[in-house]
Amino acid sequence: MQFNGIKQISEALKSKAISVQELHDFYQAKVEKHAENLNCLINKTPQLAQQQIKQAQSLIDSGSGNLLTGIPLVHKDLFCTKGIKTTCGSRMLENFVAPYDATVVDNLNQAGMVTLAKANMDEFAMGSSNENSYFGAVKNPWDLNRVPGGSSGGSAACVAAGLVPVATGSDTGGSIRQPAALCGITGIKPTYGRNSRYGMVAFASSLDQAGVFARTAEDCALVLSQMCGFDAKDSTSAQVDKEDFSQNLNQSIKGMKIGVVPEWMETLPESIRTQTQQSIDTLKNMGAQLVEIKLPTAHLAVSAYYVIAPAECSSNLSRFDGIRYGHQCDNPKDLNDLYVRSRTEGFGEEVKRRIMVGTWALSAGFYDAYYRKAQKIRRLISEDFARAFALVDVIAAPVSPEVAFEFNAKKDPVSMYQADIYTIPSSLAGLPCMSIPIGLVDKLPVGLQLIGNNLQESKILNMAHQFQQETDFHHLIAEGFAHE
Amino acid sequence: MLINRKEVQQIAVLAKLNVSEDEIDTIVTSLDSVVEMINHINEVDTNEVKPMANPMDAVQRLRADEVTETSNKEVLLSMATNADEDYFLVPTVVE
Numbered sequence: 001m002q003f004n005g006i007k008q009i010s011e012a013l014k015s016k017a018i019s020v021q022e023l024h025d026f027y028q029a030k031v032e033k034h035a036e037n038l039n040c041l042i043n044k045t046p047q048l049a050q051q052q053i054k055q056a057q058s059l060i061d062s063g064s065g066n067l068l069t070g071i072p073l074v075h076k077d078l079f080c081t082k083g084i085k086t087t088c089g090s091r092m093l094e095n096f097v098a099p100y101d102a103t104v105v106d107n108l109n110q111a112g113m114v115t116l117a118k119a120n121m122d123e124f125a126m127g128s129s130n131e132n133s134y135f136g137a138v139k140n141p142w143d144l145n146r147v148p149g150g151s152s153g154g155s156a157a158c159v160a161a162g163l164v165p166v167a168t169g170s171d172t173g174g175s176i177r178q179p180a181a182l183c184g185i186t187g188i189k190p191t192y193g194r195n196s197r198y199g200m201v202a203f204a205s206s207l208d209q210a211g212v213f214a215r216t217a218e219d220c221a222l223v224l225s226q227m228c229g230f231d232a233k234d235s236t237s238a239q240v241d242k243e244d245f246s247q248n249l250n251q252s253i254k255g256m257k258i259g260v261v262p263e264w265m266e267t268l269p270e271s272i273r274t275q276t277q278q279s280i281d282t283l284k285n286m287g288a289q290l291v292e293i294k295l296p297t298a299h300l301a302v303s304a305y306y307v308i309a310p311a312e313c314s315s316n317l318s319r320f321d322g323i324r325y326g327h328q329c330d331n332p333k334d335l336n337d338l339y340v341r342s343r344t345e346g347f348g349e350e351v352k353r354r355i356m357v358g359t360w361a362l363s364a365g366f367y368d369a370y371y372r373k374a375q376k377i378r379r380l381i382s383e384d385f386a387r388a389f390a391l392v393d394v395i396a397a398p399v400s401p402e403v404a405f406e407f408n409a410k411k412d413p414v415s416m417y418q419a420d421i422y423t424i425p426s427s428l429a430g431l432p433c434m435s436i437p438i439g440l441v442d443k444l445p446v447g448l449q450l451i452g453n454n455l456q457e458s459k460i461l462n463m464a465h466q467f468q469q470e471t472d473f474h475h476l477i478a479e480g481f482a483h484e
Numbered sequence: 485m486l487i488n489r490k491e492v493q494q495i496a497v498l499a500k501l502n503v504s505e506d507e508i509d510t511i512v513t514s515l516d517s518v519v520e521m522i523n524h525i526n527e528v529d530t531n532e533v534k535p536m537a538n539p540m541d542a543v544q545r546l547r548a549d550e551v552t553e554t555s556n557k558e559v560l561l562s563m564a565t566n567a568d569e570d571y572f573l574v575p576t577v578v579e
Contacts, residue, residue, distance in 0.1 A: 096563070097563070099556065099559045099560070099563070191540075192538075192539045192540060193540055193542070206537060206538055206539065207539075232547065235544055235545050236538065236542065236545075238540065238542075239545075297528065300524055300525055300527065300528060302521070303521055303522050303523070303524040303525045304525050306518060306521060306522055307522055307525065314499060318500075322565075323564060323565075323566075323572050323574055324560070324563065324564055324572055325563040325564060328565035328566065332575050333575070334575050334576075334577075335574055335575050335577055336500075337575075338574065338575055339500045340500050340501065340502050341502065343499075343500050343501055344501050344502040347501075352499075352501055353511070353514060353515065353518070355499050355501065356492070356495050356496065356499055356501065356511075356515060357515065357518055357519075357522075359495050359498050359499040360487070360491075360495050360515070360519075361522075363495070363498060370522065370525075372535050373525050373526070373530060374522075374525055375535035375536050375537060376530035376533040376534070376535050376536070377525050377528065377530065378535075378536040378539075379533050379534060379535065379536035380528065380530070380533060382536060382539065412514065412517060413514055413517065413518055414517045414518060414520075414521050417518075417521065428539070429539055430538075430539025430540055431539075454540070
């Protein structure tokens with residue numbers, strides 16, 4: 001069987017060329033063949049899948065389904081799924097069973113999508129390589145000795161290896177865009193507040209945002225349209241109308257203005273710069289106009305982010321007390337011992353490091369010098385983008401300064417944090433942004449980042465879709481994973 | 485060094501984490517490198533800049549103070565390692 005995107009699969013389901021069960025079995029066979037080797041899943045959800053297959057088939061039979069009905073997917077394991085383990089890649093939540101579904105999960109369930117599994121991830125979404133998962137690192141389908149990126153590495157590897165057409169992810173500082181780039185697929189993080197954070201385990205609340213991985217921008221647009229929407233259960237949910245992000249995909253990009261940041265291009269290694277420049281030239285040849293822009297404060301984004309994100313992390317993760325849910329240590333001698341040992345045993349090294357950095361930045365005497373100062377830098381960065389978007393429609397930028405790296409290549413935290421230098425600025429500004437595949441360097445995928453102004457997901461998806469009409473990079477599949 | 489052993493121990497106490505003697509030097513070194521990186525934020529004068537807590541500058545939305553859920557005490561207590569019918573159980577706090 002050969003499937004080329006959600007629309008084609010949906011057509012096959014509607015015309016009864018294939019049943020939802022047969023479609024599921026096709027992908028499930030791929031899961032059985034590859035998932036263990038890639039270590040991309042934490043828990044499979046066969047019982048849930050069977051229920052959802054029946055529901056989806058009856059929706060299709062009654063003619064009331066939509067394009068997503070019956071389409072299989074995996075959820076990053078930080079989305080709560082009722083009655084099913086949600087581990088967040090942590091020992092702390094190894095046996096946690098959520099009593100409710102995340103709104104994002106609920107929205108996709110409403111459409112009749114079929115959940116195959118929960119995907120592996122860096123613990124509490126903290127990491128850029130997936131090496132911080134309590135359940136072991138995910139392997140990159142393009143080279144099993146290399147990382148898939150993080151933190152949504154399991155989701156990205158699943159889509160790249162063809163185990164599912166779609167996966168959910170979350171992005172705080174690059175956790176969708178970077179693994180999408182390193183695995184050679186398409187991934188989008190919408191505007192902050194577009195997707196409900198209700199039931200998505202919190203890391204840094206002013207930055208966390210759910211999003212989608214798929215092969216194409218069109219599939220991302222279809223799934224994102226179903227995921228998004230105002231949610232009263234999330235107090236930071238954006239009060240904007242639901243939007244069909246696939247509506248403008250076919251518009252020409254002729255005359256659209258693309259901002260390029262010369263400093264970012266100059267700092268790239270030559271091979272990645274050449275590839276990135278070629279993809280931007282393709283957009284230019286399609287009729288877009290290139291405009292050089294400046295983001296003068298963006299070079300401070302990683303520093304500001306590593307105050308704000310750990311501060312919010314230390315506050316959010318204080319809820320893990322070992323008492324109400326989550327890991328509890330054996331034989332605590334008193335209440336403090338219960339707190340300290342449960343947390344020390346339950347959290348991994350990187351999570352503890354960020355809790356400590358955040359605790360330090362928020363402690364008496366440092367709050368103004370670090371936390372408030374970082375929030376001020378955040379405003380300067382946001383204003384840089386606002387000035388740029390007065391001149392351009394979309395910003396085209398690198399995603400990652402390198403291709404997928406080998407396991408254990410980055411031993412000190414600061415060098416790992418630098419993996420996100422091009423993704424963190426737009427995260428701080430809350431902007432919609434995505435990564436699209438633009439070819440291979442040294443047989444490994446490279447991505448191009450498209451950043452839009454607030455709430456302009458449609459524009460970046462339009463540009464990405466048009467690019468994918470001109471190029472074939474999104475069809476590249478790692479050796480050994482092509483559908484038979 | 486921008487951060488020392490004593491400060492790391494104090495942070496660990498505040499964060500309810502234990503730092504053992506075996507690992508403290510490694511942790512001091514790694515936190516020190518992170519603080520060094522963070523310190524770049526001081527390169528820019530921000531005196532006139534208003535802090536940005538939310539990327540949309542949105543303020544907390546409040547809802548009406550109304551009961552929206554029925555009690556699901558049993559479900560919530562079942563998620564704890566130690567609970568009886570009505571309470572979470574913890575080590576004795578007051579003798």
